[in-house]
Amino acid sequence: PDNEESLYHAFQRMVTIDTAEESGISVMTVEAVRADDAVRLAHALLSKAEAFVNRMNIRANRDALAFAEQMEVEAKTRMIDVENRLAEFRNREKVVDPGKETTETFAAITKLQTEISRLEAALAQQRAMAPESPAIPSLREKIASMKAEFDARQSTIVGGMGSMASKLQGYEMLMIERDLVTRAVGAATSELEKARQEAASQRIYLQTVVEPNQPDQPLLPRRLLNILLVAVVSGMVLKIVTTIIDGIADHGR
Numbered sequence: 001p002d003n004e005e006s007l008y009h010a011f012q013r014m015v016t017i018d019t020a021e022e023s024g025i026s027v028m029t030v031e032a033v034r035a036d037d038a039v040r041l042a043h044a045l046l047s048k049a050e051a052f053v054n055r056m057n058i059r060a061n062r063d064a065l066a067f068a069e070q071m072e073v074e075a076k077t078r079m080i081d082v083e084n085r086l087a088e089f090r091n092r093e094k095v096v097d098p099g100k101e102t103t104e105t106f107a108a109i110t111k112l113q114t115e116i117s118r119l120e121a122a123l124a125q126q127r128a129m130a131p132e133s134p135a136i137p138s139l140r141e142k143i144a145s146m147k148a149e150f151d152a153r154q155s156t157i158v159g160g161m162g163s164m165a166s167k168l169q170g171y172e173m174l175m176i177e178r179d180l181v182t183r184a185v186g187a188a189t190s191e192l193e194k195a196r197q198e199a200a201s202q203r204i205y206l207q208t209v210v211e212p213n214q215p216d217q218p219l220l221p222r223r224l225l226n227i228l229l230v231a232v233v234s235g236m237v238l239k240i241v242t243t244i245i246d247g248i249a250d251h252g253r
Helices: 004-014 035-093 098-129 135-158 164-200 223-252
Strands: 015-019 026-030
Touching: 004 015, 026 035, 035 164, 098 135
Parallel strands: none
Antiparallel strands: 015 026
16 A cells, blocks of 8 residues: 555665664665665665754754853843842942951951050059149040040941941842852853854764665575575475375275
8 A cells, every 4th residue: 555654664674774882883774676776765865864963963052052041141130130239238338348348447446446545544644643734634535535436436337237247247148149140150151152162063973984885786586595485385385285185085985
């Protein structure tokens, strides 16, 4: 019958492929009524196989590029979101770098504390040497002013919600997230470049080791073997028929 199923079965009878596990080389054998038909069929199969491999390469490269581009876009979108939230934080808290400002504030507090200790020592010495000295009230005012400044600066670091400590916590979380997103962007960009390089080269290819060739003499059909096979089978059938006839004749007697 003339249908695709019959064509498929005929194709299976005409084409055989053997693959060596060690080398990975496949050997295709094509049988046909005429030798030149077998060669043309082999060339056509190789051409179709190469076109199929090329389509696989194109699709694999397209999918890899699309995935890498999507990952890069997502990473950059996250980066923009983190940068926007960092800018909002700085505008809201009116501080650029809480960590740096905290360090500077600690340095100022340490300097104030040193100066207060020095002035208190000078005041104590002045009171001991000249209790009625007019410099004593001035020293007391200066010490009180410095202590007030010391308390004010200290409250900016360890105070309530507006203190530098609370600002520093939110800022550090944003900076950690920013660092992670920056690494993600770098990794996504690297993967995209790698996908582009792989797309420029063929991942899978079909290499023809030996071109299809026409044999010097046909391998099939094996005429002598077929003649001998027919002769043997015919002889066996004749022997069986003769035996049956002789048996019938003997039974009739």
